[in-house]
Structures are given as C-alpha cells and as structure tokens.
Amino acid sequence: MHFPRPFAISGPTLWLPERRESASQAVRQGRLDSETAGELGHDALPVADQAPPELAVAAGRRALEAAGLDGRSVGLLLHAWIHYQGHDLWSPAHYIADRLEADSATPVGVQQVCNGGAAAVELAAARLLAEPELGIALVTTADRFADPGFDRWSGDYGIGYGDGATALLLHDTDRHPAGLLLHSIATVAAPQLERMHRGDDPFGPVPRSVSERVDIRRTKKAYLRAEGMERFGKASAEALRQVVTSCLSAPALAGTGARLRYVVPPRLGRKTVDMAYAPVLGEVDGAELLRVGRDTGHLGAGDLAASLAELRSGRLLAPGEYALLVSAGAGFTWSGVLVGSAD
Structure with missing residues (x-):
C-alpha cells in the first residue's frame, strides 16, 4: 500500500x-x-x-x-x-x-x-x-x-x-x-503455515491446558516432522521478496537522490537472522543490513516500533535517506514498512 x-x-x-x-x-x-x-x-x-x-x-x-x-x-x-x-x-x-x-x-x-x-x-x-x-x-x-x-x-x-x-x-x-515519514506498507500472508505454532496439539478448553508452559519448540517440531523445513523456507523467502519488492516500488524511492540506507530485520536471534532474513535482504543493492535487538531480544509485537524508535533517536537517516523494516509473525504474515527521514 x-x-x-x-x-x-x-x-x-x-x-x-x-x-x-x-x-x-x-x-x-x-x-x-x-x-x-x-x-x-x-x-x-x-x-x-x-x-x-x-x-x-x-x-x-x-x-x-x-x-x-x-x-x-x-x-x-x-x-x-x-x-x-x-x-x-x-x-x-x-x-x-x-x-x-x-x-x-x-x-x-x-x-x-x-x-x-x-x-x-x-x-x-x-x-x-x-x-x-x-x-x-x-x-x-x-x-x-x-x-x-x-x-x-x-x-x-x-x-x-x-x-x-x-x-x-x-x-x-x-x-x-514529523520525526519520520511513512511512505509504504506491504503485507503478505501464508496461512498454510499456521500449524507451525499449533503442531499436533488438540484444541484446549482453557489457556495452557495442553502444556503448562508455552512451548513453541514442541509445535515446530511437530510441523517439521510432517511438512519439513523446505516448505517453510520457500514460503518465507517468497513472502520476504514480495514485501521488499512492493516497498521498493514506492514513488518516494524514484525521487532524485533517494537512497535506501538500511534494511532492518526483526529482533530475532543472530543465527535466525543469518539463515532466514540476511540472504533475501542482502539482495537489496546498496542497503546496509542493520542488525538490531542485541540488547532487547524479540519484543513480541513491538519489534517494528522499537526499530523505528532507534532509527529516530540515533538519527540514523540523513535527509533523502530511507529504511525498509521487515516484520514477521506466526500464521505466518510478513510486512515491509518503508520510512524516510523527515528532516
């Protein structure tokens, strides 16, 4: 959009x-x-x-x-x-x-x-x-x-x-x-992957009735036994490329002197970013992969806004520069958000 x-x-x-x-x-x-x-x-x-x-x-x-x-x-x-x-x-x-x-x-x-x-x-x-x-x-x-x-x-x-x-x-x-300008948002979903956070578990009548703790490893293991890693990896890479391509087609980046300074992945573990995000985001020419979240970890629904806050507080974007931030969530859904400096 x-x-x-x-x-x-x-x-x-x-x-x-x-x-x-x-x-x-x-x-x-x-x-x-x-x-x-x-x-x-x-x-x-x-x-x-x-x-x-x-x-x-x-x-x-x-x-x-x-x-x-x-x-x-x-x-x-x-x-x-x-x-x-x-x-x-x-x-x-x-x-x-x-x-x-x-x-x-x-x-x-x-x-x-x-x-x-x-x-x-x-x-x-x-x-x-x-x-x-x-x-x-x-x-x-x-x-x-x-x-x-x-x-x-x-x-x-x-x-x-x-x-x-x-x-x-x-x-x-x-x-x-404004501190930052929001130019574009793109979202892609792959609902066929919802089982990754459900696994083989039955539907429970009340929260945590199936397991005393939230155990995402258990449900992911069940999904991978049934579907394998290749299906998820392919869907994830395709979705990431779609949101990146959509955001990069925003009219703002067609302007004279416009520069995509950063691509920003979610605040996930280092190995997860290296495996699931860096290969696709590294395809964006001229943009630096900005790794965030070492001191925060994954903030649930807050990764995107946290990275926007750090872009602004650190004044990481100069006039005419842009950043593409990626968000992802179980289900699965991926979003790309294109922002630029307002200064």
Whole structure:
C-alpha cells in the first residue's frame, strides 16, 4: 500500500525495564546451553515486573510527551500484543486509553502475533486515509514473558524474548511535525503455515491446558516432522521478496537522490537472522543490513516500533535517506514498512 502522501510518525518510543537477566545466568541455571546462547547473540534480556498494559501506558505517555501532545488529541488507539496481558476476557486497549486520558479515542486490540505492531500501523494508516477527521492515531505494543508460563530463553528456536513496550503516533504531516515519514506498507500472508505454532496439539478448553508452559519448540517440531523445513523456507523467502519488492516500488524511492540506507530485520536471534532474513535482504543493492535487538531480544509485537524508535533517536537517516523494516509473525504474515527521514 503506497500512500498518496506520506504519513508522519511522531514520538516513536521504546520503553524497557531496568532489570536484566543475563545469558550466562540462564546457562548456569540449566535453562540454556552455551551453544544456543552464542547463536542467540544476546548478552542479557530485559525483564519487567509490571503488567504489559502498564508498560504500554508508560511508552504511550512518553511518545505523547515527545510529540508535545496529550491523550485528548488521539482519535484512534491500537494496541498489539502476543502474550498474556494480565486479565482474562478484558480489553487492554481500553485500559491504556483510559490511563492516557484518551477519552475521545476508539481503542482497538490487534492480534496478529509478532506481526501485530506492523498490522496496527497498517490499520491506523488505512483508517486515517478513510477518516482523516480522526486526527492522530496512537499505536502501542507491550509484552512480558514471565515464568512460569513462558521460558524467554528456551521457549522457542532461535529467539530470545525480552519484556518491553513501544508507542508511536501516526498522523497527517500538516497536523504536527514529523520525526519520520511513512511512505509504504506491504503485507503478505501464508496461512498454510499456521500449524507451525499449533503442531499436533488438540484444541484446549482453557489457556495452557495442553502444556503448562508455552512451548513453541514442541509445535515446530511437530510441523517439521510432517511438512519439513523446505516448505517453510520457500514460503518465507517468497513472502520476504514480495514485501521488499512492493516497498521498493514506492514513488518516494524514484525521487532524485533517494537512497535506501538500511534494511532492518526483526529482533530475532543472530543465527535466525543469518539463515532466514540476511540472504533475501542482502539482495537489496546498496542497503546496509542493520542488525538490531542485541540488547532487547524479540519484543513480541513491538519489534517494528522499537526499530523505528532507534532509527529516530540515533538519527540514523540523513535527509533523502530511507529504511525498509521487515516484520514477521506466526500464521505466518510478513510486512515491509518503508520510512524516510523527515528532516
């Protein structure tokens, strides 16, 4: 989806708790072997004591303050997550809106697993195109991968899970100064891969009735026994190429002097990025593969916004430069997001 004019991204924020759990500590406790620790490439992962919606409120408040705005200016609030938010049959998006005093906003929860943050940005852009009177959309994400229900180090293959929250504001460029400009979003799904996170497990009547812990390794093993790795690898590479090709066809990159400075993969383990993302993203001529997340791990639905925050805070894009960020989530769904410097 190329936009007739770019949207502004203001106040992109990454909020991380202060506490860390080191990889060496996980190895000493027998939760992680040293070889896998090296493949993940994380010295430590952030660990939160607060519930995810509380983290999202902190991130949202910081994003609004950075933009010089308050909750009353928000017309749409979308919150994305992948893991338990602290209550059953409850809307965290409404909690976040209430705590931010976004009383005029429509709160919406977005469940597209790890691609949820990108999906929320895409939905926000579509709503703003259809209803410009909404004004400003706030997108938040937050997750906490706490014991005993989730092992952040060994609950999955090639991914270490970090706690944290993100937030960003999306709006028309005439409404407020922008930090970054959103030019294009492309999304591709391969629903035939949903079994990778279901495996051979029966449907359970309540959460974690099949397994006391979220065990993604178990379900992936079952999928690979039945389908093999080749099918997933082929689908992933094809989807990545489709989202990259779509984003690179955006009119913004046809401009004089336009330069794609970075391609940015999700915040997955080092070996996973090397195997699943670097080969395809390395095909983009002239762009540097920007590796992110060594100090955060995978942030659930928050990888995209976290990388946008780091692009902005580090002022990594000069005028006329662009970055293509890739997001992916179980199901499977891949998104590509093209942004440029607003300076």
